[in-house]
Each structure stands twice: as structure tokens, then as C-alpha cells.
Amino acid sequence: MDKSSLIFRYLFLLSPLFLSIVQGIEIHHAGRNAPAVTVSNNSRTSALLQNSAPQDVHWTYKGESEHELPVAQWASKYPKCDGRRQSPIMFDMKYAFKDTDLRRLTLVDYDDAPVKDQWSVTNNGHVVQFSGYFRTPPQLQGGNLPGKYIFEQMHFHWGSNATLGSEHLVDQKSFPLEVHLVHRRKNETMEEAVENAVGLAVIGVMFEVAKTREAPSRHMEDIVNAVRKVTQPGTTLNVTLPYFSLNELVPNANQSYFRYLGSLTTPPCHEAVLWTVMMEPLKVTESQMNVFRSVLRTSTGESGSRATARFLTDNFRPVQPLYDRNITYYTPPEDEEGILREAGINRINIQRVIKPNPENTRMATDTHGIAGPAAVAAGPTTRRRGRNSAENIHSKAAFKALILAAIAGLIICL
Numbered sequence: 001m002d003k004s005s006l007i008f009r010y011l012f013l014l015s016p017l018f019l020s021i022v023q024g025i026e027i028h029h030a031g032r033n034a035p036a037v038t039v040s041n042n043s044r045t046s047a048l049l050q051n052s053a054p055q056d057v058h059w060t061y062k063g064e065s066e067h068e069l070p071v072a073q074w075a076s077k078y079p080k081c082d083g084r085r086q087s088p089i090m091f092d093m094k095y096a097f098k099d100t101d102l103r104r105l106t107l108v109d110y111d112d113a114p115v116k117d118q119w120s121v122t123n124n125g126h127v128v129q130f131s132g133y134f135r136t137p138p139q140l141q142g143g144n145l146p147g148k149y150i151f152e153q154m155h156f157h158w159g160s161n162a163t164l165g166s167e168h169l170v171d172q173k174s175f176p177l178e179v180h181l182v183h184r185r186k187n188e189t190m191e192e193a194v195e196n197a198v199g200l201a202v203i204g205v206m207f208e209v210a211k212t213r214e215a216p217s218r219h220m221e222d223i224v225n226a227v228r229k230v231t232q233p234g235t236t237l238n239v240t241l242p243y244f245s246l247n248e249l250v251p252n253a254n255q256s257y258f259r260y261l262g263s264l265t266t267p268p269c270h271e272a273v274l275w276t277v278m279m280e281p282l283k284v285t286e287s288q289m290n291v292f293r294s295v296l297r298t299s300t301g302e303s304g305s306r307a308t309a310r311f312l313t314d315n316f317r318p319v320q321p322l323y324d325r326n327i328t329y330y331t332p333p334e335d336e337e338g339i340l341r342e343a344g345i346n347r348i349n350i351q352r353v354i355k356p357n358p359e360n361t362r363m364a365t366d367t368h369g370i371a372g373p374a375a376v377a378a379g380p381t382t383r384r385r386g387r388n389s390a391e392n393i394h395s396k397a398a399f400k401a402l403i404l405a406a407i408a409g410l411i412i413c414l
């Protein structure tokens with residue numbers, strides 16, 4: 001064996017080391033571009049501060065009397081409303097990026113109904129809210145959430161006309177209605193969950209007005225009939241909604257969604273929410289919207305007259321600054337590569353470069369266990385990628401391919 005062959009052999013033996021160096025660089029890159037979200041256990045002190053504000057003023061959206069705190073002044077009584085991860089936000093597709101690490105949602109028992117199909121419906125003067133007693137409460141999992149989240153309640157935000165109403169906007173566009181499905185982290189009470197940076201997981205779903213002769217989404221008529229019964233503020237009623245389950249609001253778990261870190265959209269604006277906002281809107285008719293618009297937030301006006309009772313409309317908070325947050329989104333994979341990635345297999349490219357052999361491909365498909373870890377947000381912090389992560393992925397792939405090509409060249413030389 002001549003000297004140059006020996007050098008090549010040594011280089012070949014050292015190639016795994018090169019690869020691990022490359023991996024190391026990737027991890028370092030990911031670490032730099034994906035700052036962990038700082039999780040602050042919101043202290044009880046700020047809650048106490050909130051209580052020091054005058055109690056006779058209550059929060060509203062419009063602020064139509066001296067006793068009403070308008071949305072722009074919420075922070076004067078609820079300091080958290082002035083935080084840097086507030087909701088809602090606008091999803092600007094120019095700045096949102098597809099995160100290939102994101103996985104589909106897993107909706108557990110979303111087809112279950114509460115006992116006797118009975119829902120408790122409340123008009124609390126801010127929203128109309130539905131909750132129920134479930135033997136096995138629906139759970140939200142998957143979608144890179146850092147655990148399991150138990151369904152707590154759902155509620156609606158709407159506008160006085162079809163051009164506004166939703167809390168979240170997509171590329172400047174408002175929707176007439178938005179439902180929020182609120183889930184709290186398993187084994188935490190709501191009180192504990194709101195103090196945890198990832199204590200709540202809320203799904204937002206928009207509605208658009210159905211075109212003429214187009215049907216509304218299934219069971220919307222049942223929902224609307226329930227809303228009709230609680231037009232008076234402070235009303236809570238039990239209503240039976242046969243065959244209605246949360247599946248009707250999220251009909252397909254494997255649909256595209258936006259993901260970002262935010263807050264409750266009502267005071268005290270706890271920054272505790274991992275938001276999942278579905279891209280596909282549901283359908284509502286104009287006459288169903290008018291039922292929402294007939295809900296009252298005060299039973300009498302300032303003069304005490306019922307004739308001047310105030311309608312609960314435009315009960316949405318304006319979009320909040322994004323600050324340094326990222327908006328990512330998930331779309332279901334359409335190609336073979338995407339499906340494999342979805343299954344957590346991301347070494348297939350390496351296998352193909354070394355040996356473009358169908359047998360090998362099959363073997364790689366079976367290697368779930370050794371596939372690269374999905375970017376599952378773990379523990380109290382959530383991993384996020386920087387906006388330029390797509391470029392990083394490309395440059396990493398190119399670097400890897402270069403190394404592999406060099407190794408292949410060396411083998412040929414030998």
C-alpha cells in the first residue's frame with residue numbers, strides 16, 4: 001500500500017468524526033438562532049399590583065362610560081396587558097415561515113360530547129362562552145406542544161359587521177367571527193396554568209360568511225340557537241347540543257395552522273398561551289352572525305333605561321406588536337420527503353447519497369428510533385427557530401453533501 005492510499009484510508013476512518021463536527025456546528029447554529037423563550041414564572045406581586053387599581057372601573061372594549069376602561073387603557077389597571085408577548089397579532093405571510101419541525105395536531109376525544117350532550121352557556125358581558133362536563137375531557141396534544149392540554153371552555157369574538165370581528169388577522173384581513181378553544185396544561189389548575197409561560201394552549205378558528213346558497217359549517221345553527229338564549233348579560237343556561245362535538249370546529253386535525261407564543265386576549269392578559277390558529281376558516285351565515293350581534297353586554301343604558309341597553313359587538317382586542325417573536329406555520333406534507341419528515345425520519349437523504357438503493361430506503365423508513373429528534377418543545381421552555389433557519393437548513397445540507405461527496409471521492413480513489 002502506498003503512502004497516499006494510507007492517507008486516504010485514515011481520512012476515510014476519520015470521516016464519522018467530520019460528520020459529528022458538522023452536527024456540532026448545526027446544534028450550535030440552532031442554539032444561536034433559536035433562543036429559548038425565557039420563561040418567567042409570573043409573580044404573585046404583579047397580581048397584587050393589579051388589585052391596587054380602582055375597583056369600580058371594569059374593562060370593556062369601547063369604554064362608553066366613566067366606569068368602563070377602554071381597550072387602549074387596559075394596561076393602566078392590568079400591567080401585563082403592556083407585555084411583549086401579547087395577543088392577538090396579525091399573521092403577516094411576509095414574515096411567517098414554514099417550520100418543517102412542526103408536527104400535526106393530535107385531537108384526543110374531540111368527538112366526545114359532554115354528559116347528556118349538555119353544555120353550559122354563559123354571556124359574561126365580554127364573550128359568549130361554552131363549557132361542559134366530560135367523562136373524558138377532550139385533549140389537545142401533538143403539534144410540538146410540550147405536553148397534554150385539557151379542554152376547558154370555548155368562546156366567541158365577533159364584529160358589528162362582516163368586515164371585522166376576529167381577534168387575529170391574516171395579511172390585514174379580519175374575519176366576522178373567531179372561536180377560541182381554551183385548553184389548560186394537564187395536572188395544572190387554571191390558576192396555575194395562567195402563571196406558566198406555556199400553561200395554556202388555545203386553538204383559534206376563524207369564520208367567513210358563507211356565499212349565497214352555501215351552507216354554514218355543521219351545527220352552527222345549534223350554537224347560534226344557544227347564543228340566542230343568553231342575549232341578556234350575566235345569563236348562564238344549560239343547553240343540549242345533540243351530536244355537537246369539538247370536531248365540528250376543528251374538522252381536520254391535519255390542517256395548516258399558525259403557531260406563536262402569546263397571551264390571553266382579555267385582562268389580566270397573562271402571557272401563558274401557546275397559540276395555534278387554524279388557516280382554514282369555517283362558514284357562518286349572515287343571519288347567524290346577526291344572532292351574535294343581538295347579544296347584549298348591559299341590560300340597561302347609563303340612564304337606567306332598557307331602551308339604551310348596549311350591544312356586545314366588536315368584542316375583539318386590536319392586534320398587538322409582535323416585538324421579537326416569530327410566527328411559524330405548519331402545512332401538511334404533500335410529498336414523500338415530507339411524509340417521512342412528518343414521521344420523524346430525517347436521515348433518508350444521507351442514506352440515499354451513500355447508497356441509492358431501494359432496500360436501503362426501506363430500512364431507513366423502519367428506523368423511527370434512530371431518526372433525528374423532532375423539535376418538541378420540552379419542559380418550561382419552548383424551542384423556536386430564527387427566521388433565517390430555512391437558509392441554515394439549506395447551507396447545512398450543502399455542507400453535508402460536500403463532506404459526503406469528498407468521502408465518496410476518497411473511496412473511489414482507493
Ligand SMILES: [Zn+2]
Binds near residue numbers: 155157180265
Ligand atoms: Zn378569546
